Amino acid sequence: MTGTDKEMLQPVTDEASRGRAAVVFEDVLERCCGTGRWQVMLISYMSVMWLIFPSFSMSMMFIGATPAFKCADGFDNNATFESLPEGTPQCHQTNASAVACSRWVFDTSMYESTVVTEWNLVCGRKPMLSMLQSVLMLGGIVGSLLGGQLTDRFGRRPVFLPVMLLVIACSFSAALVGDYVSFVVIRGVTGFCMASMIASQFVLVTELSGCKHRAALTTVTFLPFSFGTMLVAAASYGIRTRWLLQLAFAVPCLLFLPNFWLMPESPRWLLVQGRFAEALEVLRQGARWNRRTMPSDDEVLKMMSDVRQTLIAREEALRGDSRDSAFQRALDLVRTPRMRRYTLASRVSQK
Numbered sequence: 001m002t003g004t005d006k007e008m009l010q011p012v013t014d015e016a017s018r019g020r021a022a023v024v025f026e027d028v029l030e031r032c033c034g035t036g037r038w039q040v041m042l043i044s045y046m047s048v049m050w051l052i053f054p055s056f057s058m059s060m061m062f063i064g065a066t067p068a069f070k071c072a073d074g075f076d077n078n079a080t081f082e083s084l085p086e087g088t089p090q091c092h093q094t095n096a097s098a099v100a101c102s103r104w105v106f107d108t109s110m111y112e113s114t115v116v117t118e119w120n121l122v123c124g125r126k127p128m129l130s131m132l133q134s135v136l137m138l139g140g141i142v143g144s145l146l147g148g149q150l151t152d153r154f155g156r157r158p159v160f161l162p163v164m165l166l167v168i169a170c171s172f173s174a175a176l177v178g179d180y181v182s183f184v185v186i187r188g189v190t191g192f193c194m195a196s197m198i199a200s201q202f203v204l205v206t207e208l209s210g211c212k213h214r215a216a217l218t219t220v221t222f223l224p225f226s227f228g229t230m231l232v233a234a235a236s237y238g239i240r241t242r243w244l245l246q247l248a249f250a251v252p253c254l255l256f257l258p259n260f261w262l263m264p265e266s267p268r269w270l271l272v273q274g275r276f277a278e279a280l281e282v283l284r285q286g287a288r289w290n291r292r293t294m295p296s297d298d299e300v301l302k303m304m305s306d307v308r309q310t311l312i313a314r315e316e317a318l319r320g321d322s323r324d325s326a327f328q329r330a331l332d333l334v335r336t337p338r339m340r341r342y343t344l345a346s347r348v349s350q351k
Helices: 002-006 025-032 038-046 049-054 115-119 129-156 156-176 182-209 209-221 224-238 242-256 265-274 276-290 297-332 337-349
Strands: 069-071 105-106
Touching: 025 265, 025 276, 025 297, 038 049, 038 182, 038 209, 038 276, 049 224, 049 242, 069 209, 105 209, 115 129, 115 182, 115 242, 129 156, 129 182, 156 182, 182 209, 224 242, 265 276, 265 297, 276 297
Parallel strands: none
Antiparallel strands: 069 105
C-alpha cells in the first residue's frame, strides 16, 4: 500500500478540524454499510483462490517426481525399464565407461509420466528440475514487489482481473505445452500472477472490513490453503500422468471467472483517488446486501471529502519532514556508544 493508503488504516487528527476528531474511512464504511453479509460473501468467494493455489506451489512434488531409471544407450529403441538387466548404469553408458548417457528408460509402475520422464531431467540435466520450482518462486518475488505498487497505482480490480486471466491461461498451457523452455516461462509467469493476485486480494479484504472484524476476516481468507494442499495430494494419487494431472489442476481455475461480476473496486482506493461517485455506488451495494440504511448522499460525500482532505494535508506534512526524519533516523544509529557497537555488529554480521 502507498503512504496514503496506510494513513487510512488508523485514526488521525487534522489540525484543520478545529479540535474535532478527524473522520477516517472506517467511519464512512460503518455509517454506510458496516460489516456483514456483503463482506462475508465476497471474502468467502475470493478465498477460493487459496483452495486452488496449492496446485501450483505444491504440485511439483508429484509432477516433478523422479522414478527409477536406467541408461538405454546401446539397447534397442523399444527397450523398457523392465527389459534392461539389473545393474544397468544410470548416468553412464557402462559401469566401466565415463561416457555420459544420452537416452534413458523409466520405471512406469508408479508414475506414467512426469516432467522428469518427458524431458529427461536426470543425471547432468537434474538441475533443470530444480529450476522449475525456483522460477515459480522468482516470479512470486517479482510479483510481490510489483503487485502492491500496481494495485496502488491502477486499483485493486484492474490489476486482479488481468493477472487472474493469465493464471487461467497458464494453468491450461502448462498441461498442453510440449517443451521444457516454454514450461519454464509458464511457471515464471504463473508465480508473478499468483503473487499479484494475492497482493490485490489481501488489500481489498482489508479495505472492505471494519476494524473490529478485519483480523478475523483476513485470517479466514487463508484457511482453504490447507484443504487445497490435501486436494493436490488426493488428485495426484488418482492421476499418474503429468499432463492429465495438470489439466485436473487447471479446470478449477475457471472458478475465478465470476470475479468479473462479483469483485468490486475498493471504495477506500476510489476515495483516495477522488472518485467519490464510484465509491458511493460500491457502498450502496454493500448497504443493500447488509440491509443497512445509508445516510444521504450529501452527508456521505461530505464525509469522503473530509477524509481525503485530512489525508492530503497529512501526506504533505510527512513529505516535508521526510528528509529531516531520514537524517534523524540515520543519526540515531550512531548517537551513543552502545548504539554504535550494535550498528557495527549488525553490519559485520551481514557480510
